[in-house]
Amino acid sequence: MSNVLEELAISVLAAAPAEGDVLIRMKAELERALQKPEEQRRWVMVIDLRKCVGCHACTVACVAENKLPPGVVYRQVAEEEIGTYPNVSMRFIPRPCLHCDKPPCVDVCPVSATYKRPDGIVAMDYERCIGCRYCMNACPYASRYFDFGFSNYDETPEAEGLIVGKPQGSLSETLPSFEYGKVWLRKREQSPIGNVRKCHFCLHRIEVGELPACTVTCIGRATYFGDANDPESLVAHLISRPNVMRLREELGTQPRVYYLV
Amino acid sequence: MAKNPPIVADAPRPAPAKKMSTAERLLWLVGIVAFLIGSYGLYQRFTNGLRLTDLGSFVPWGLWVATYEYFVWLEVGSLLVFTVLVYLVKWNSVLAGMARTLYLTAIAILSMALILIGLDLGHPFRFWHVFVWPQWGSLMTWMIWLHMVYLIVLVAKLALEMVRETPTTKRITAWLSYLSLPLGIALIVVAGSVFGVVIGRPAWQGSALPLYFLISALIAGTGLLTFQFVWFWPGERTEEYLAVARKLGQLLIALLIFGLIASALGGLVILYPGVPAQAIAFELTLFGPFWWVYWVIYVGFGVFVPLLLLLTRSKAARRIGVAAGLLILTYIAVPLNIVIPPQLSIEVVEKSLVAAYHGPGMKTFYFPTISEWLVTVFAIAFGFLVFMVGYHILWLRPRINHSAQKEG
Numbered sequence: 001m002s003n004v005l006e007e008l009a010i011s012v013l014a015a016a017p018a019e020g021d022v023l024i025r026m027k028a029e030l031e032r033a034l035q036k037p038e039e040q041r042r043w044v045m046v047i048d049l050r051k052c053v054g055c056h057a058c059t060v061a062c063v064a065e066n067k068l069p070p071g072v073v074y075r076q077v078a079e080e081e082i083g084t085y086p087n088v089s090m091r092f093i094p095r096p097c098l099h100c101d102k103p104p105c106v107d108v109c110p111v112s113a114t115y116k117r118p119d120g121i122v123a124m125d126y127e128r129c130i131g132c133r134y135c136m137n138a139c140p141y142a143s144r145y146f147d148f149g150f151s152n153y154d155e156t157p158e159a160e161g162l163i164v165g166k167p168q169g170s171l172s173e174t175l176p177s178f179e180y181g182k183v184w185l186r187k188r189e190q191s192p193i194g195n196v197r198k199c200h201f202c203l204h205r206i207e208v209g210e211l212p213a214c215t216v217t218c219i220g221r222a223t224y225f226g227d228a229n230d231p232e233s234l235v236a237h238l239i240s241r242p243n244v245m246r247l248r249e250e251l252g253t254q255p256r257v258y259y260l261v
Numbered sequence: 262m263a264k265n266p267p268i269v270a271d272a273p274r275p276a277p278a279k280k281m282s283t284a285e286r287l288l289w290l291v292g293i294v295a296f297l298i299g300s301y302g303l304y305q306r307f308t309n310g311l312r313l314t315d316l317g318s319f320v321p322w323g324l325w326v327a328t329y330e331y332f333v334w335l336e337v338g339s340l341l342v343f344t345v346l347v348y349l350v351k352w353n354s355v356l357a358g359m360a361r362t363l364y365l366t367a368i369a370i371l372s373m374a375l376i377l378i379g380l381d382l383g384h385p386f387r388f389w390h391v392f393v394w395p396q397w398g399s400l401m402t403w404m405i406w407l408h409m410v411y412l413i414v415l416v417a418k419l420a421l422e423m424v425r426e427t428p429t430t431k432r433i434t435a436w437l438s439y440l441s442l443p444l445g446i447a448l449i450v451v452a453g454s455v456f457g458v459v460i461g462r463p464a465w466q467g468s469a470l471p472l473y474f475l476i477s478a479l480i481a482g483t484g485l486l487t488f489q490f491v492w493f494w495p496g497e498r499t500e501e502y503l504a505v506a507r508k509l510g511q512l513l514i515a516l517l518i519f520g521l522i523a524s525a526l527g528g529l530v531i532l533y534p535g536v537p538a539q540a541i542a543f544e545l546t547l548f549g550p551f552w553w554v555y556w557v558i559y560v561g562f563g564v565f566v567p568l569l570l571l572l573t574r575s576k577a578a579r580r581i582g583v584a585a586g587l588l589i590l591t592y593i594a595v596p597l598n599i600v601i602p603p604q605l606s607i608e609v610v611e612k613s614l615v616a617a618y619h620g621p622g623m624k625t626f627y628f629p630t631i632s633e634w635l636v637t638v639f640a641i642a643f644g645f646l647v648f649m650v651g652y653h654i655l656w657l658r659p660r661i662n663h664s665a666q667k668e669g
Contacts (some may be wrong), residue, residue, distance in 0.1 A: 001539045033286040034463055046582060052559055059618065065485040069502075070620040070621050071317070071318065071621045071622035071623055072318075072620075073620070076614065076617040076618040077617055078266065078611075078613035078614045078616075078617045079613055079616070080613045093613070095299030095614055095617070103458050104459075104461065107313075107398050107399065107461070108399050108400070108401065108458070109396055110391050110393070110395065110399045110401040110402040110405065111396060111402075113390075113394040113396045114395055128387075128390055128394060129383070129384070129387075130382050130383065130384050130387040130388065130390050130391070131382045131384045131387075132381075132382055132401065133321035133322065133383070134399070134401050134455070134463075135320065136318060136321045137321060137459050137461050137462055137463050137604070138458075138459050138460065138461045139463075140460050140461045142319065142461070142607060142611050142614055142615075144316075144317075144318070144376075145318040145622075145623075146311075146318050146321060146622060148311050148312045148316075148621065148622050149382075150312065150620070150622065151311050189310050191382075192652070193310065193383075194310060194311070194384045194386070196383075197385055217373045219357055225432060248426015251460060254395055
């Protein structure tokens with residue numbers, strides 16, 4: 001047990017050298033990447049599975065950042081139990097959209113509402129999406145979710161004066177989401193309700209020089225984000241290691257989310 | 262090129278009756294009541310979006326998509342078989358008289374299909390986006406465009422059938438029929454390929470589904486053509502009529518057996534290696550909670566009972582008509598089993614992912630809700646009323662080929 005902790009500590013120190021918290025370094029690299037034209041950036045995410053403790057902070061941060069309704073999640077953390085008692089271990093695998101370089105979801109969209117940006121992010125045009133859900137069936141990673149328009153307060157009683165009552169509690173759902181740099185208010189049957197939704201690497205944050213919400217909230221600093229086209233970037237170093245893998249590589253979809261194992 | 266079929270005459274239209282027959286009145290009543298009941302589902306659909314459905318992010322397609330596929334099979338399949346028999350192999354001129362009623366039926370079924378697939382969209386009023394911003398790399402784009410072109414050809418053919426028949430209208434109808442052959446085959450194959458190209462659902466992926474869609478369309482279409490010919494033929498039940506009905510019955514036997522073999526082969530090839538991502542869909546179909554959809558509805562009432570009726574030595578065309586009717590009613594089990602179980606396999610393939618987060622619409626089980634059934638009833642009632650208006654008010658009835666009748 002102590003050996004494992006030692007190894008983990010070494011790996012944390014390796015990723016966070018003299019300059020301090022990796023977040024500071026990644027933010028500086030992000031700002032450097034933003035100086036380049038969009039097509040010269042190659043955003044990638046690296047997730048160190050050895051550091052993920054399954055706290056789900058990233059999931060919650062993502063829900064809060066993007067004001068996600070019930071039934072929509074961009075970054076859940078899958079939990080796998082390996083082995084049988086007494087030789088049991090847990091593995092946590094954060095599962096955002098993998099932003100494939102050959103995305104099967106993009107090819108099937110009948111109206112080009114989902115598309116690959118020059119910087120590699122697979123984005124959605126909510127106002128063009130017709131809600132056919134073909135992309136959801138096409139995605140081999142189940143990374144897309146349909147916004148049915150559910151509310152957290154659907155079953156909440158109309159109790160006056162109580163913070164948990166529907167009138168007060170549901171005020172939180174009137175806050176807009178800023179996905180794709182636009183203001184999205186939850187109004188009846190208006191986008192993004194009726195649309196397919198997915199992780200976009202917090203594009204609205206990236207464009208103002210901020211790291212994705214999941215990256216900055218990760219308590220174990222297990223999530224890294226940056227421009228892989230920058231040879232000096234942390235992510236470029238990490239994905240050049242031999243212990244890197246991507247999900248279902250045999251499909252040839254070339255995901256941009258790498259896992260360190 | 263083969264000669265066009267002979268000009269046929271209208272069935273005599275009776276003097277306007279003061280009262281409808283009891284059967285006709287009952288049919289109108291059933292249609293209107295179903296329409297009204299189904300309208301409540303439509304109201305729910307527009308006031309609640311897709312929230313009242315059992316669809317979710319792991320099983321995004323359900324009853325409406327399956328029913329849409331089935332209606333496409335019926336609509337296109339019946340016309341494919343009709344066109345091949347009448348225009349290409351010149352099988353029998355009596356059958357040519359069915360054209361008007363068959364086109365009317367196809368348009369009625371097409372209206373049902375479009376209502377269902379339209380209401381299945383998250384944003385139904387954005388359907389026009391496919392025409393303004395088509396993405397030609399998507400097979401769904403091709404399917405929608407082909408369906409629209411097919412609709413135009415179909416309406417043109419029906420319009421030509423409604424005007425006085427001349428050699429020119431006959432020639433145009435014939436060319437439109439020839440055109441509808443590759444168009445219809447393309448539509449069916451593309452509809453199957455919409456599923457076949459999806460790597461997210463391993464049980465769909467491959468070239469088997471497009472071919473299986475074509476076989477299924479021919480089976481369902483022959484069933485519809487046979488049903489209409491047996492029950493809607495307005496002329497005398499001559500020997501020639503019986504001969505045509507029997508030949509259609511024989512065609513149905515061959516296609517039903519072929520379809521069953523194709524279905525069994527498709528299943529066995531996937532079950533033998535037993536790769537879970539693919540095999541689980543077939544295991545669910547055969548032995549899952551809805552095993553009876555496959556064994557009782559499809560194999561029992563959709564294949565064996567019709568085969569028994571068709572293989573019985575009897576001169577009565579009624580048996581053939583009943584077999585065809587049974588087939589039309591039960592064959593919906595096939596697209597239901599194609600569309601739904603392969604999506605349920607996600608529970609096995611992505612077990613830890615689907616368990617990671619909970620919320621409405623994140624289920625790995627699907628059974629249509631009352632709201633979904635009501636909308637389906639609405640679509641069927643709408644199509645049925647379209648047919649009733651065409652058949653009883655616009656008098657789009659089969660034409661009798663007098664020469665053929667005399668020959669018979």
